Amino acid sequence: MEIFYHSTRDKEARLSASQAILKGLADDGGLFVPERLPEADAGLSKWKELDYKQLAYEVMKLYLTDFTEEELKSCIERAYDEKFDTEVIAPLAEAEGAFYLELYHGATIAFKDMALSILPHLMTTAAKKQALKEEIVILTATSGDTGKAAMAGFADVPGTRIMVFYPKNGVSPVQERQMVTQKGKNVRVVGIKGNFDDAQSAVKKMFADTALREELKERGFVFSSANSINIGRLVPQIVYYVYAWLQLLKNGRINEGDAINVCVPTGNFGNILAAWYAKQLGVPIRRLICASNSNRVLFDFFESGTYDKLHERDEKDGSFKAERSFILTSSPSMDILISSNLERLIYHVTGEDEKKTAKFMEDLKETGAYHIDEAMRERLKDFRGGYADEARTVAQIGKIFRDCSYLIDPHTAVASAVYEDYRREASDDTPTVIASTASPYKFAKTVLEAIDPASADKEAMDLIEALHKASGMEIPQAVEELRNAPVLHDIVCEVEEMPEEVKRFLK
Numbered sequence: 001m002e003i004f005y006h007s008t009r010d011k012e013a014r015l016s017a018s019q020a021i022l023k024g025l026a027d028d029g030g031l032f033v034p035e036r037l038p039e040a041d042a043g044l045s046k047w048k049e050l051d052y053k054q055l056a057y058e059v060m061k062l063y064l065t066d067f068t069e070e071e072l073k074s075c076i077e078r079a080y081d082e083k084f085d086t087e088v089i090a091p092l093a094e095a096e097g098a099f100y101l102e103l104y105h106g107a108t109i110a111f112k113d114m115a116l117s118i119l120p121h122l123m124t125t126a127a128k129k130q131a132l133k134e135e136i137v138i139l140t141a142t143s144g145d146t147g148k149a150a151m152a153g154f155a156d157v158p159g160t161r162i163m164v165f166y167p168k169n170g171v172s173p174v175q176e177r178q179m180v181t182q183k184g185k186n187v188r189v190v191g192i193k194g195n196f197d198d199a200q201s202a203v204k205k206m207f208a209d210t211a212l213r214e215e216l217k218e219r220g221f222v223f224s225s226a227n228s229i230n231i232g233r234l235v236p237q238i239v240y241y242v243y244a245w246l247q248l249l250k251n252g253r254i255n256e257g258d259a260i261n262v263c264v265p266t267g268n269f270g271n272i273l274a275a276w277y278a279k280q281l282g283v284p285i286r287r288l289i290c291a292s293n294s295n296r297v298l299f300d301f302f303e304s305g306t307y308d309k310l311h312e313r314d315e316k317d318g319s320f321k322a323e324r325s326f327i328l329t330s331s332p333s334m335d336i337l338i339s340s341n342l343e344r345l346i347y348h349v350t351g352e353d354e355k356k357t358a359k360f361m362e363d364l365k366e367t368g369a370y371h372i373d374e375a376m377r378e379r380l381k382d383f384r385g386g387y388a389d390e391a392r393t394v395a396q397i398g399k400i401f402r403d404c405s406y407l408i409d410p411h412t413a414v415a416s417a418v419y420e421d422y423r424r425e426a427s428d429d430t431p432t433v434i435a436s437t438a439s440p441y442k443f444a445k446t447v448l449e450a451i452d453p454a455s456a457d458k459e460a461m462d463l464i465e466a467l468h469k470a471s472g473m474e475i476p477q478a479v480e481e482l483r484n485a486p487v488l489h490d491i492v493c494e495v496e497e498m499p500e501e502v503k504r505f506l507k
């Protein structure tokens with residue numbers, strides 16, 4: 001049965017999957033959601049013997065119903081190939097009583113590759129299906145990892161251009177180097193004088209700017225998005241949660257029907273939302289543990305039912321009085337106060353009420369906050385929030401390395417610490433999958449501070465060598481390649497100048 005998509009804020013326009021992928025964001029600023037959530041019939045264990053690509057096909061075809069078998073399989077084949085350094089694509093590693101789902105074996109060594117290696121293929125296939133005449137312009141705000149992964153996916157793809165905005169002082173040195181050395185005739189990278197939220201809000205504003213859209217359409221361009229607001233990003237991410245559960249089943253770590261928990265280091269709420277969709281599909285997930293760093297707006301939300309980007313919750317009296325500030329941490333891809341994909345979950349737990357959702361988003365824009373009611377909180381009862389501050393994050397990297405000789409990056413460490421606290425406080429021994437979202441090499445300085453502080457006082461590329469020495473972990477090819485890569489992009493602009501930069505790029 002075909003599935004159509006509509007905005008979280010208005011159900012009037014129904015789009016096919018390929019139309020929703022091309023558009024990225026709805027004209028009213030809402031996010032596309034499937035009008036019903038697919039369920040896998042007759043249980044999931046029938047997929048136990050499938051490899052990653054075969055499983056990806058079974059899962060994705062439930063959502064992307066207007067793609068033919070041939071189209072979808074071709075996209076999958078081209079995405080999950082030798083760009084990944086393991087055929088398993090998403091291996092599970094056991095450490096300290098948890099299963100780390102390593103999502104960083106792709107070209108840019110962060111989990112964004114899981115979806116961004118396939119999105120360009122989905123999008124160009126969708127453009128053909130819809131007989132699109134215009135050139136697609138991908139506008140992307142990045143907190144560090146999306147930008148590189150999107151550019152790697154779209155570089156020199158005919159009929160597309162890609163422009164990435166990143167916070168000039170808000171990404172790791174390896175992340176920045178990866179971006180400013182990006183090759184390709186159709187790519188542009190711009191640093192902005194602001195943080196990720198500034199970049200994301202400005203990009204969303206351009207999407208909603210009818211005059212700008214019209215102007216560009218006349219010149220033969222249409223905007224789309226590679227951010228996790230695009231449904232074409234979200235659907236491929238559902239696959240690895242199904243895969244993780246099946247691997248545990250296959251390896252005899254769980255029995256048929258056994259539940260797992262998942263714990264996800266969260267920023268824009270895309271990855272953990274994919275886990276929630278996996279649960280709706282039929283994966284028995286008991287708890288969805290949402291791990292935040294010091295930017296703990298989501299923790300406050302799950303504790304209280306209030307989402308407040310301007311004020312922090314006092315853990316003693318529960319009041320929202322103290323001003324919340326945007327904190328730059330060692331897990332920069334989670335330095336986010338406006339988690340876009342939460343809007344999709346909000347929509348589902350309002351009972352799919354688009355008017356109510358639109359009102360919440362209006363409140364967020366006008367007052368910086370919204371409050372959900374008890375009935376909605378009840379529907380969120382599978383979620384738990386937790387957070388780890390900077391000191392705890394570094395300590396956790398050191399602890400897991402010393403105890404298990406297993407190295408994790410700061411984002412994964414946030415989740416690891418939050419899971420440890422949850423497990424103790426809830427006395428819950430359900431097997432737990434922790435999403436491991438980046439290679440430790442992407443954040444070498446922080447990781448070295450945790451395992452060998454004496455050698456952490458070095459410059460970017462020397463840190464890589466030092467980390468290799470201290471950990472014995474192999475240096476990924478993607479990092480090796482950065483050593484001698486020339487810098488090709490050096491534009492920095494103010495947030496207000498972003499639309500001008502876009503027009504300049506499209507001259």
Ligand SMILES: *Cc1c(COP(=O)(O)O)cnc(C)c1O
Nearest residue numbers: 145267268269270271333437438
């Ligand atoms: C993007 C990212 C996250 C956050 O994922 P969301 O889907 O935005 O919640 C966590 N860790 C790393 C390394 C990332 O790149």
